[in-house]
Amino acid sequence: MKNFKVFDGNISSPIGFLASGVHCGIKEKNKDLSIIYSECPAVCSAVFTKNKVIAAPLVVSKKHIEDKYAQVIVVNSGNANACTGEQGMKDAELMVELTSKKLLISKENVIVSSTGIIGVPMPMDKVKVGIEDGVKALSKKGGLDAAQAILTTDKNMKNIGVALEIDGKKITIGAMAKGSRMIHPNMATMLSFLTTDAKVEPTFFQNLLQEVTGLTYNMISVDGDTSTNDMVVCMANGLASNKEIEYDHPQKDKFIEAFKFVHEYLAKSIVQDGEGSSKFIEVQVIKSPTEEDAKLAVKSILNSNLVKTSLFGEQSNWGRILCSIGYCSADIDINSIDISIGANNAIVKMFSKGKALDYSKTEASEILKNKDLKIIVNLNSGxxxxxxxxxxxxxxxxxxxxxxxx
Amino acid sequence: MKNFKVFDGNISSPIGFLASGVHCGIKEKNKDLSIIYSECPAVCSAVFTKNKVIAAPLVVSKKHIEDKYAQVIVVNSGNANACTGEQGMKDAELMVELTSKKLLISKENVIVSSTGIIGVPMPMDKVKVGIEDGVKALSKKGGLDAAQAILTTDKNMKNIGVALEIDGKKITIGAMAKGSRMIHPNMATMLSFLTTDAKVEPTFFQNLLQEVTGLTYNMISVDGDTSTNDMVVCMANGLASNKEIEYDHPQKDKFIEAFKFVHEYLAKSIVQDGEGSSKFIEVQVIKSPTEEDAKLAVKSILNSNLVKTSLFGEQSNWGRILCSIGYCSADIDINSIDISIGANNAIVKMFSKGKALDYSKTEASEILKNKDLKIIVNLNSGxxxxxxxxxxxxxxxxxxxxxxxx
Known part of the structure; x- marks a missing residue:
């Protein structure tokens, strides 16, 4: 039983948030510039790519997020402003300046984000017009336009809204993301933005995002490549007037649950969206001595090209799954492992405690025909x-x- | 100028080594059992897979190699004797026993190795006949048969011989390997065996092999998956009558050079052999602060699916190369990097010190049409x-x- 309600919402659903998405010509067609605006400065949490190649907008945004507050996020698609040297830094800063001037807010409260081609200078004349038009277009109904304008090669928009009650107040969370496994032209970028009208304590909000990122975005694997532009930014403007959510708040778990649900939904949507994939794979590693060991095993299985190609071929190849667990750095006793595959309500155990089982190949074959597959690995040791x-x-x-x- | 001569040799070329390869029916057709025999106990060095899933023959061989001597290697293809539980251990031990009895040598001097399907019990009745036939067939000319009988999905045999002079004595090294990127049926196994009539000090020989493995087999990447059965075994029987090669031997470097050349040759042959690959890629990372950082960057580039697909498509995508360096764990300053691609004597620098260069796309395109490509990354920092x-x-x-x- 969930303590929240999922609804057809988006980034401008929470109280006090406006959004827009416009076309300014960075891309030949389609919208390419989004603005998300909070009527008042909002508590802001963010995580950024761990790639050592960091695009200019991320360098600027990291600085602006240090005080844990922000009021606007400006995002362009079509050009990642990455590997663009000093000019790239100037362009990212100019985007901040133009946005802050138009909206009459402090530069430190502007977050800037870019996705698209790398190594090419930003067409700043177009971006300038985009920011002007984007600010004019800001509205309560702009969430869908904003979600559209951050897409690059995604097939679908990724939007979600959830509502819950805390301290007798209605709290709304809206969110959107972009990212797909189709890498074009140079790399995949994952962007995710969340807004909420909840009042949240800044340090709690940052720690929560980091923890949730470790369980959601960091647990999806498309091809093991980490982009230079990945970022997740959350803004909480407090206009729902609940008591500030922090570690001692009696209903904090309700908020955590909803917040995690939204990020997990978006993370899965990114994996599901990709062109070129024919299967969606969930890997569960259970009864592990530590969570870290379980995570390492999950990622090793998800990143194995041999496992991935065998699933594409609908082959029940437990040997490749076992092998990929065997070479990950987790502390695992291979002789106590069980490996099963499943889909819908069917499940077949193929390997148990060091030995292959005499499982039904027909049953396994039926399971593997499904688009949504589960691999369940029981470590039997925790x-x-x-x-x-x-x-x-x-x-x-x-x-x-x-x-x-x- | 090399201090050794490469010749058309194999595992039975060095003095005192005999070999054979026979068909005993583990595989439907083709030879499937090899024996490599030294007339006297030889100094033996070995390295084994780091996968936590370790096949039974490796467990047995590790024990037998502890005293640093061996006299015979028995290898079967067609069945890996992996994930076969207690029966698998018994079967590996039985292979040792049968071989030791037939050759009248101590069980501790027998190394056993298997490659092929996993999770299926060994057909020991067939293996028994194979060992009997293999021992009978041992001969000075058996090296090529032995090289053939260890193959699984390889397209080509991998043999090499080198000769050099130490202390005025002719030293011969012979070697063979198997392994290809075509993974069938469950995983790729890499096996490599080397024989030499050189007299070598046991600890020096083991340390040398470990060092050389780090520079050769551990620097090839086919799909990032590490098998359960990988092993490299070297035997030095001393019959060339040189002074024992150890750390203080004045000509030790000549031996090291030849020994490394042989392993590098076999490692490259494994990469080159694979079905499904259209390009052979050498990645050089130069001017690095440490060797470890350089190795991490090399492997990250070689393992990136995005880099690999772009090379298949003959695209000069420096962004993906840069990105893969950016997410490896090496301590690298991205802003001082140069990235070039080359083939034959042509080379094009695409990226320098944080920025894309305005390189000739036509020239890059010409280079990328070659089958043998080089990626050169200059870190400019060591x-x-x-x-x-x-x-x-x-x-x-x-x-x-x-x-x-x-």
Whole structure:
């Protein structure tokens, strides 16, 4: 039983948030500039890519987030402003300046984000017009336009709204994301933005996001490559007038549950969206001595090209799953492992405690025909667990990623 | 100028080594059991897979190698004797016993090795006949048969001989390997065996092999998956009558050079052999602060699916190379990096010190049409370097690895 309600909402659903998405010509067609605006400065939490190659907008945004407050996020698609040297830094700062001037807010309260081609200077004349138009277009109904304007090669928009009650007040969370396994032209970027009208204590909000990122975005694997532009930014403007949510708040768990649900939903949507994937794979590692060991095993399975190709081929190849667990750095006793595959309500155990089982190949074959698959690995050696999501490796993945840069 | 001569030799070329390869029916057709025999106990060095899933023959062989001597290696293909539980251990021990009895040598001097399908019990009746036939067939000319009988899905045999002079004595090294990127039916196993008539001090020999493995087999990447059965075993029987080669031997470097050349040759042959690969990629990371950082960067580039697919598509995508360096755990300053691609004598620098260069796309395109490609990354921050070898990611890789298990 969930303590929140999921509804057809988006980034501008919570009280006091406006949004817009416009076309300014960075991309040939389609919207390419989004603005998310809070009527008052909001508590802001964020996580950024761990890639050592960090795009200019992330360098600027990291600085602006140090005081834990922000009021506006400006995002462009079509150009990542990455590997663009000093000019790139100037351009990111100019985007901040233009936005702050138009909205009459402090530069330190502007977060800037970019996704698209790398190594190419930003067309700042177009971006300038985009910011002007975007500010004019800000509205309570702009959430969907904003979600559209951050997309690059995604097939679908990724929006969600949830509502819950804390201290007798209605709290709304809205969120959107972009990212797909189709990497074009140079790399996949994952962006995720969340707004809420909840009042939240800043340090609690930052710690919560970091913890949740470890359980959601960091547990999806498309091809093991980490982009230069990945970022997740959350704003909480407090206009719902609840008592500030922090570690001692009696209903904090309700908020945590809803917050985690939203990020998990978006993380899975990113994996599900990709062109070139024919299967959505959930990997559960259960009864692990530690959560860290379980996570390492989950990721090793999800990143194995041999596991991924065998799932594309609908082969019940437990040997490759076992092998990928065997070479991960987790402290695992291979002789106590069980490996099962499942889909819907069917499940087949293929390997148990060091030996192959004489399982029904027909049953396994039926399961593997499904689009949504589960791999369950029982380590039989503790009470911790982890779950992660990925996809198979198909001809289309090779096709898409070996194609010329547009 | 090399201090050794490469010749068309094999595992039975050095003085005092005999070999054989026979068909005993583990595989439907083709030879499937090899024996390598030294007339006297030989100094033996070995390295084994680091996968936590370790096949039974490796457990047995590790024990037998503890005293640093061995006299015979018995290898079967067609069945890996992995994930076979207690019976698998008994079968590996029985292979040792049968071989030791037939050759009248101590069980502790027998090394056993298996490659092929996993999770299936060894057909020991067939193996028994194979060992009997293999011992009978041992001969000075048996090296090529032995090299053939260890193959699984390899397209080509991998043999090499080198000769050099130490202390005025002719030293011969012979070697063979198996392994290909086509993974069938469950995982790729890499086996490599080397014989020499040189007299070598046991600890020096073991340390040398470990060091050389780190520079050769551990620097090839086919799909990042490490098998349960990988092993490299070297035997030195001393019959060339040189003074024992150890750390203080004045000509030890000549031996090291030849020994490393042989392993590098075999490691590259494994990468080159694979079905499904259309490009052979050498990655050099130069001017690194440490060798370890350089190795991490080399492996990260070679393992990136995005880099591999772009090379398959002959795209000069420096962004993906940069990105893969950016997320490896090496301590690298991205702003001082140069990235070039080359083939034959042509080379094009695409990226320098944080920025894309305005390089000739036509020239890059010409280079990328070659089968043998080089990626050169200059970190401009030290004097260490590393080199590694891998291949692209093609439709055929997906095709081969998504196919049903035979």
């Amino acid at each position: 009470d911790k667990e982890a779950v992660g999501w990925g996809c198979d490796l198909s001809y289309d993945y090779v096709k898409i990623n070996s194609a010329p840069i547009a | 004097d260490k370097e590393a080199v590694g070898w891998g291949c692209d990611l093609s439709y055929d890789y997906v095709k081969i690895n998504s196919a049903p298990i035979a």
